[in-house]
Amino acid sequence: xxxxxxxxxxxxxxxxxxxxxxxxxxxxxxxxxxxxxxxxxxxxxxxxxxxxxxxxxxxxxxxxxxxxxxxxxxxxxxxxxxxxxxxxxxxxxxxxxxxxxxxxxxxxxxxxxxxxxxxxxxxxxxxxxxxxxxxxxxxxxxxxxxxxxxxxxxxxxxxxxxxxxxxxxx
Amino acid sequence: xxxxxxxxxxxxxxxxxxxxxxxxxxxxxxxxxxxxxxxxxxxxxxxxxxxxxxxxxxxxxxxxxxxxxxxxxxxxxxxxxxxxxxxxxxxxxxxxxxxxxxxxxxxxxxxxxxxxxxxxxxxxxxxxxxxxxxxxxxxxxxxxxxxxxxxxxxxxxxxxxxxxxxxxxxxxxxxxxxxxxxxxxxxxxxxxxxxxxxxxxxxxxxxxxxxxxxx
Numbered sequence: 001x002x003x004x005x006x007x008x009x010x011x012x013x014x015x016x017x018x019x020x021x022x023x024x025x026x027x028x029x030x031x032x033x034x035x036x037x038x039x040x041x042x043x044x045x046x047x048x049x050x051x052x053x054x055x056x057x058x059x060x061x062x063x064x065x066x067x068x069x070x071x072x073x074x075x076x077x078x079x080x081x082x083x084x085x086x087x088x089x090x091x092x093x094x095x096x097x098x099x100x101x102x103x104x105x106x107x108x109x110x111x112x113x114x115x116x117x118x119x120x121x122x123x124x125x126x127x128x129x130x131x132x133x134x135x136x137x138x139x140x141x142x143x144x145x146x147x148x149x150x151x152x153x154x155x156x157x158x159x160x161x162x163x164x165x166x167x168x169x170x
Numbered sequence: 171x172x173x174x175x176x177x178x179x180x181x182x183x184x185x186x187x188x189x190x191x192x193x194x195x196x197x198x199x200x201x202x203x204x205x206x207x208x209x210x211x212x213x214x215x216x217x218x219x220x221x222x223x224x225x226x227x228x229x230x231x232x233x234x235x236x237x238x239x240x241x242x243x244x245x246x247x248x249x250x251x252x253x254x255x256x257x258x259x260x261x262x263x264x265x266x267x268x269x270x271x272x273x274x275x276x277x278x279x280x281x282x283x284x285x286x287x288x289x290x291x292x293x294x295x296x297x298x299x300x301x302x303x304x305x306x307x308x309x310x311x312x313x314x315x316x317x318x319x320x321x322x323x324x325x326x327x328x329x330x331x332x333x334x335x336x337x338x339x340x341x342x343x344x345x346x347x348x349x350x351x352x353x354x355x356x357x358x359x360x361x362x363x364x365x366x367x368x369x370x371x372x373x374x375x376x377x378x379x380x381x382x383x384x385x
Contacts (some may be wrong), residue, residue, distance in 0.1 A: 023188075024184055024187060024188055027187040027188075028180075028183070028184060028187065031183065031187065050274045053274075054273070054274050054275040057273065057275050058275065067275060070274075070275055070276070070277060070278060071274045071275050073278050074274045074275075074276070074278055074281045074282065075274060077278065077282055078282070078285055111175055111176075111178060111179030111182060112179050112182060112183050114175070114176070114179065115176050115179040115180060115183065118176060123378055123382075125278075125279075125282075125378065125379065125382040126382065128278060134176060134177055134180040135180070136177075144277070145277065145278060146277060146278045146279055147276075147277025147278055147279040147280045148279065148383070152383075156382075161173060164173060164176070165172075165173065168172065168173075168176075
């Protein structure tokens with residue numbers, strides 16, 4: 001009985017370390033799918049809970065980050081669907097604190113605003129694709145995460161780029 | 171602004187989020203944060219209750235039709251109610267099985283399809299369970315009265331069955347009428363009040379998923 005408890009504690013500790021190492025993924029997904037701080041926190045908690053639950057099914061021969069993306073995006077898309085349209089909040093209220101260097105901050109805040117505006121125009125599935133593309137994941141990995149062939153991913157990314165270029169050009 | 175600028179903004183956001191730690195990771199300390207599953211829990215409990223009611227109904231109606239196996243009308247009434255209860259169990263079990271099969275570690279498109287199929291199964295199951303009530307109350311009243319209504323006033327049974335048929339046809343016609351293109355807004359409101367818009371939303375999401383795969 002004590003052995004089971006110790007194994008469980010060790011597994012939990014290992015998971016916490018992995019989560020800490022890859023926490024950026026959870027944070028970015030929560031920011032891409034929710035604009036309200038409370039909502040974002042709920043989503044991040046939900047993702048962490050599902051990751052913990054699904055951990056026994058993780059194939060340790062495959063990258064943790066790929067598996068983590070799958071779970072996190074699945075939870076985020078379901079969350080977005082069940083919650084309907086998210087509230088649209090200005091950047092300052094959206095939980096991204098401005099940097100202290102005024103000029104650099106203004107420039108990068110504008111960039112982040114444009115990024116949010118671009119992400120918001122996408123449906124949940126294309127949002128996932130865009131997020132993975134911006135994160136510079138390989139087409140093979142994107143395919144594994146979304147359940148698409150590499151060719152299909154390449155085509156979709158090409159279309160997404162054209163769409164974004166057109167929107168940015170408007 | 172170019173695509174490269176978006177990538178740059180994404181990296182900036184990533185850096186800020188890493189420093190900010192606004193969300194905190196006390197997440198794992200709280201084992202009650204299973205909202206995704208919790209969201210499905212009322213559905214799972216509802217289906218479990220439906221299975222229990224169905225099973226209890228079968229236990230009640232099976233002895234009834236066995237006992238009246240030589241009286242055709244009562245035998246049929248018992249069998250219809252038994253079959254309806256079996257239907258309750260099957261529909262409930264199908265939805266429960268779909269809930270249990272949800273694995274968030276599956277590829278995104280696969281699991282989203284599963285979730286949407288679950289939603290459709292639930293709503294369609296609800297219709298399968300609900301619509302027979304236009305008729306099912308007739309054999310139920312006969313069985314509850316132990317066949318007296320059938321013997322004393324068979325014309326009442328005939329009228330009830332006719333009302334049921336008219337009601338079912340009326341439901342179907344009204345649904346078609348309300349969903350004609352010129353009354354699309356009214357049809358949507360009707361669907362929303364009847365099923366919380368679940369079928370339409372699930373269908374819209376499935377269409378979106380199919381379009382994403384196809385395009």
